[in-house]
Amino acid sequence: MYIKNWNSIKIYTSVKGVRFKPRTASSRFSVHSLENEQSLYDSKLANGLNALEELGLIWDLRVPSWHLKDAAKILQDFPNLKVVVNHCGLPWDRSIDGINDWKKGLELLATRGKTWIKLSELGCPGQSYDIDSNQQLLNHTLNIFGGKRALYASNAPVSGVQVSYGCWLEMIHAAINTIAPENKQDVFWKNAIECFDLKGISK
Numbered sequence: 001m002y003i004k005n006w007n008s009i010k011i012y013t014s015v016k017g018v019r020f021k022p023r024t025a026s027s028r029f030s031v032h033s034l035e036n037e038q039s040l041y042d043s044k045l046a047n048g049l050n051a052l053e054e055l056g057l058i059w060d061l062r063v064p065s066w067h068l069k070d071a072a073k074i075l076q077d078f079p080n081l082k083v084v085v086n087h088c089g090l091p092w093d094r095s096i097d098g099i100n101d102w103k104k105g106l107e108l109l110a111t112r113g114k115t116w117i118k119l120s121e122l123g124c125p126g127q128s129y130d131i132d133s134n135q136q137l138l139n140h141t142l143n144i145f146g147g148k149r150a151l152y153a154s155n156a157p158v159s160g161v162q163v164s165y166g167c168w169l170e171m172i173h174a175a176i177n178t179i180a181p182e183n184k185q186d187v188f189w190k191n192a193i194e195c196f197d198l199k200g201i202s203k
Contacts, residue, residue, distance in 0.1 A: 016059025016196045017084065020048070028066035028093055028101060037203035040070055046077070053081040062086040065093060068105025069145065074168070075112060082114045087155060088141045093125060094133070105145045116195045117145045119172060119187070120153035122163075129162040131171070138175045147176070147183025151192050 023039040025031045036042050040063065052059050061071060061083055068089050075083060089109075091102040109115050118143060122134040142150050152172060156165050176184050193199060 016055070017060055017202070018048075018052060018085070019060035019062065022067075023063050024063055024067055028098060031066055031070075035118070040067055040074060041049070045074070048076050049074075049081060053078050058082040058084055060084050060086055062090070064090040065098065065102035065105055069101065069108055070107065072108035072112070075109075075115075079112075080114065082195070083109070083112065083116070084151065085109060085117040086117065087138060087153075088117065088119060091122070091137055092124055093112075099137075103144065105142060106141065110145050110196070115145075116149045116151055116191065117141060118151045118153035119175070121155040121159050122158060122162075123161070131163070134163075135171050135174060138171055139179055142175050142179045142187075147180030147186050148191060149195075150180075150187050151195065152188045 022042070022045070023034065023037070025034045034041070039045075049059060059081060063071060068085075075081065085106075089102055089106050091099060092152065093099070106117070109117075117137060122137055123129060154165060154168055156168075159165075159168065172187075177186055180187070
Protein backbone atom coordinates (compact mmCIF):
# COMPACT_ATOMS: atom_id res chain seq x y z
CA MET A 1 0.00 0.00 0.00
CA TYR A 2 1.45 3.30 -1.06
CA ILE A 3 -0.38 6.11 0.75
CA LYS A 4 2.11 8.84 1.64
CA ASN A 5 0.34 10.25 4.69
CA TRP A 6 -1.77 7.67 6.47
CA ASN A 7 -2.79 10.08 9.21
CA SER A 8 -4.56 12.25 6.62
CA ILE A 9 -7.19 9.51 6.33
CA LYS A 10 -8.32 10.20 9.90
CA ILE A 11 -10.14 13.38 8.82
CA TYR A 12 -12.53 11.29 6.72
CA THR A 13 -14.69 9.81 9.45
CA SER A 14 -16.78 7.74 7.04
CA VAL A 15 -13.74 5.88 5.69
CA LYS A 16 -13.75 2.38 7.15
CA GLY A 17 -10.99 0.68 5.18
CA VAL A 18 -8.74 0.47 2.15
CA ARG A 19 -9.12 -1.88 -0.81
CA PHE A 20 -5.69 -2.81 -2.12
CA LYS A 21 -5.27 -5.03 -5.18
CA PRO A 22 -1.68 -6.26 -5.11
CA ARG A 23 0.06 -7.58 -8.18
CA THR A 24 -0.82 -11.26 -8.50
CA ALA A 25 0.39 -14.33 -10.35
CA SER A 26 -1.58 -15.55 -13.36
CA SER A 27 -2.01 -19.05 -11.88
CA ARG A 28 -1.04 -21.18 -8.89
CA PHE A 29 1.87 -22.51 -10.91
CA SER A 30 3.56 -19.11 -11.24
CA VAL A 31 3.22 -17.78 -7.69
CA HIS A 32 6.89 -18.24 -6.84
CA SER A 33 8.06 -16.47 -9.99
CA LEU A 34 6.05 -13.35 -9.20
CA GLU A 35 8.06 -10.15 -8.81
CA ASN A 36 7.85 -8.80 -5.28
CA GLU A 37 7.18 -5.16 -6.12
CA GLN A 38 3.56 -4.20 -5.37
CA SER A 39 2.71 -7.82 -4.55
CA LEU A 40 1.87 -9.51 -1.25
CA TYR A 41 5.59 -10.13 -0.86
CA ASP A 42 6.62 -6.47 -1.16
CA SER A 43 8.25 -5.31 2.08
CA LYS A 44 6.27 -2.06 1.81
CA LEU A 45 3.05 -3.99 2.33
CA ALA A 46 3.90 -4.61 5.98
CA ASN A 47 4.19 -0.85 6.54
CA GLY A 48 0.75 -0.35 5.03
CA LEU A 49 -0.85 -3.14 7.04
CA ASN A 50 0.72 -1.81 10.21
CA ALA A 51 -0.75 1.63 9.47
CA LEU A 52 -4.19 0.16 8.86
CA GLU A 53 -3.99 -1.77 12.12
CA GLU A 54 -2.95 1.31 14.09
CA LEU A 55 -5.72 3.43 12.53
CA GLY A 56 -8.35 0.76 13.09
CA LEU A 57 -9.08 0.52 9.37
CA ILE A 58 -10.07 -2.58 7.40
CA TRP A 59 -8.02 -4.22 4.67
CA ASP A 60 -10.24 -5.25 1.77
CA LEU A 61 -8.24 -8.20 0.45
CA ARG A 62 -8.69 -9.02 -3.23
CA VAL A 63 -6.39 -11.76 -4.50
CA PRO A 64 -7.08 -14.96 -6.47
CA SER A 65 -7.31 -18.20 -4.55
CA TRP A 66 -3.67 -19.22 -5.07
CA HIS A 67 -2.54 -16.29 -2.90
CA LEU A 68 -4.91 -16.88 0.03
CA LYS A 69 -2.57 -19.11 2.04
CA ASP A 70 0.25 -16.59 1.74
CA ALA A 71 -2.11 -13.80 2.76
CA ALA A 72 -3.07 -15.80 5.86
CA LYS A 73 0.60 -16.25 6.71
CA ILE A 74 1.36 -12.55 6.31
CA LEU A 75 -1.60 -11.61 8.49
CA GLN A 76 -0.22 -13.61 11.43
CA ASP A 77 1.90 -10.54 12.15
CA PHE A 78 -1.19 -8.31 12.36
CA PRO A 79 -3.59 -10.03 14.78
CA ASN A 80 -5.68 -6.90 15.42
CA LEU A 81 -6.15 -5.94 11.77
CA LYS A 82 -9.66 -6.33 10.42
CA VAL A 83 -9.75 -8.04 7.01
CA VAL A 84 -12.56 -8.49 4.50
CA VAL A 85 -11.88 -11.08 1.80
CA ASN A 86 -13.43 -10.03 -1.51
CA HIS A 87 -15.44 -12.18 -3.92
CA CYS A 88 -15.40 -15.47 -1.98
CA GLY A 89 -11.61 -15.54 -2.35
CA LEU A 90 -11.78 -15.62 -6.17
CA PRO A 91 -11.71 -19.40 -6.84
CA TRP A 92 -10.53 -19.01 -10.42
CA ASP A 93 -8.73 -22.36 -10.64
CA ARG A 94 -11.62 -24.79 -10.99
CA SER A 95 -9.50 -27.95 -11.13
CA ILE A 96 -9.82 -30.37 -8.20
CA ASP A 97 -6.43 -29.30 -6.85
CA GLY A 98 -7.30 -25.65 -7.41
CA ILE A 99 -10.56 -25.88 -5.48
CA ASN A 100 -8.87 -27.77 -2.64
CA ASP A 101 -6.20 -25.07 -2.52
CA TRP A 102 -8.91 -22.40 -2.39
CA LYS A 103 -10.71 -24.17 0.46
CA LYS A 104 -7.49 -24.49 2.45
CA GLY A 105 -6.75 -20.80 1.96
CA LEU A 106 -10.21 -19.81 3.17
CA GLU A 107 -9.94 -22.14 6.16
CA LEU A 108 -6.64 -20.54 7.19
CA LEU A 109 -8.08 -17.04 6.88
CA ALA A 110 -11.23 -18.06 8.75
CA THR A 111 -9.15 -19.01 11.79
CA ARG A 112 -8.55 -15.27 12.27
CA GLY A 113 -11.30 -13.89 14.42
CA LYS A 114 -11.14 -10.51 12.70
CA THR A 115 -11.69 -11.76 9.15
CA TRP A 116 -14.95 -11.55 7.20
CA ILE A 117 -15.75 -12.56 3.63
CA LYS A 118 -17.95 -11.00 0.97
CA LEU A 119 -20.33 -13.39 -0.73
CA SER A 120 -20.00 -11.93 -4.19
CA GLU A 121 -19.06 -12.50 -7.84
CA LEU A 122 -17.84 -16.09 -8.57
CA GLY A 123 -17.43 -15.38 -12.26
CA CYS A 124 -14.41 -17.21 -13.65
CA PRO A 125 -12.26 -15.66 -16.42
CA GLY A 126 -12.51 -17.55 -19.68
CA GLN A 127 -15.37 -19.77 -18.53
CA SER A 128 -19.13 -19.55 -18.83
CA TYR A 129 -21.12 -19.03 -15.66
CA ASP A 130 -22.17 -22.38 -14.20
CA ILE A 131 -24.90 -21.77 -11.64
CA ASP A 132 -24.75 -25.26 -10.10
CA SER A 133 -20.98 -25.30 -9.52
CA ASN A 134 -20.98 -21.70 -8.32
CA GLN A 135 -23.77 -22.52 -5.90
CA GLN A 136 -21.54 -25.22 -4.43
CA LEU A 137 -18.67 -22.74 -4.08
CA LEU A 138 -20.97 -20.24 -2.42
CA ASN A 139 -22.16 -22.91 0.01
CA HIS A 140 -18.56 -23.88 0.80
CA THR A 141 -17.66 -20.25 1.48
CA LEU A 142 -20.54 -19.75 3.88
CA ASN A 143 -19.83 -23.07 5.58
CA ILE A 144 -16.17 -22.19 6.15
CA PHE A 145 -16.74 -18.68 7.53
CA GLY A 146 -20.10 -19.30 9.14
CA GLY A 147 -23.19 -17.14 9.24
CA LYS A 148 -21.65 -14.59 11.61
CA ARG A 149 -18.72 -13.55 9.38
CA ALA A 150 -20.17 -13.66 5.88
CA LEU A 151 -21.31 -10.44 4.21
CA TYR A 152 -23.87 -10.27 1.44
CA ALA A 153 -22.46 -8.58 -1.67
CA SER A 154 -22.86 -8.85 -5.44
CA ASN A 155 -20.20 -6.96 -7.46
CA ALA A 156 -23.05 -5.51 -9.51
CA PRO A 157 -23.09 -4.13 -12.14
CA VAL A 158 -19.85 -5.86 -13.24
CA SER A 159 -21.16 -9.31 -12.35
CA GLY A 160 -24.22 -8.65 -14.52
CA VAL A 161 -22.15 -9.59 -17.55
CA GLN A 162 -22.51 -13.22 -16.48
CA VAL A 163 -25.32 -13.47 -13.94
CA SER A 164 -28.37 -11.33 -13.24
CA TYR A 165 -28.83 -9.66 -9.88
CA GLY A 166 -32.03 -11.65 -9.34
CA CYS A 167 -30.29 -14.96 -10.02
CA TRP A 168 -27.44 -14.07 -7.66
CA LEU A 169 -29.89 -13.12 -4.93
CA GLU A 170 -31.61 -16.49 -5.33
CA MET A 171 -28.23 -18.22 -4.99
CA ILE A 172 -27.49 -16.29 -1.80
CA HIS A 173 -30.85 -17.27 -0.32
CA ALA A 174 -30.24 -20.91 -1.31
CA ALA A 175 -26.82 -20.91 0.38
CA ILE A 176 -28.18 -19.37 3.57
CA ASN A 177 -31.15 -21.74 3.68
CA THR A 178 -28.81 -24.72 3.25
CA ILE A 179 -25.91 -23.72 5.50
CA ALA A 180 -27.04 -21.11 8.01
CA PRO A 181 -30.82 -20.49 7.96
CA GLU A 182 -30.67 -18.97 11.43
CA ASN A 183 -28.25 -16.28 10.20
CA LYS A 184 -30.17 -14.74 7.29
CA GLN A 185 -30.39 -11.28 8.87
CA ASP A 186 -26.76 -11.52 9.94
CA VAL A 187 -25.53 -12.22 6.41
CA PHE A 188 -27.69 -9.56 4.78
CA TRP A 189 -26.98 -6.67 7.14
CA LYS A 190 -26.11 -7.35 10.78
CA ASN A 191 -22.60 -8.65 10.08
CA ALA A 192 -21.84 -5.55 8.01
CA ILE A 193 -22.94 -3.33 10.91
CA GLU A 194 -20.43 -5.06 13.18
CA CYS A 195 -17.62 -5.40 10.64
CA PHE A 196 -17.71 -1.79 9.45
CA ASP A 197 -18.70 -0.34 12.83
CA LEU A 198 -21.94 1.18 11.56
CA LYS A 199 -23.88 0.92 14.81
CA GLY A 200 -24.94 4.57 14.65
CA ILE A 201 -26.78 3.99 11.38
CA SER A 202 -30.45 3.05 11.58
CA LYS A 203 -31.85 0.06 9.69
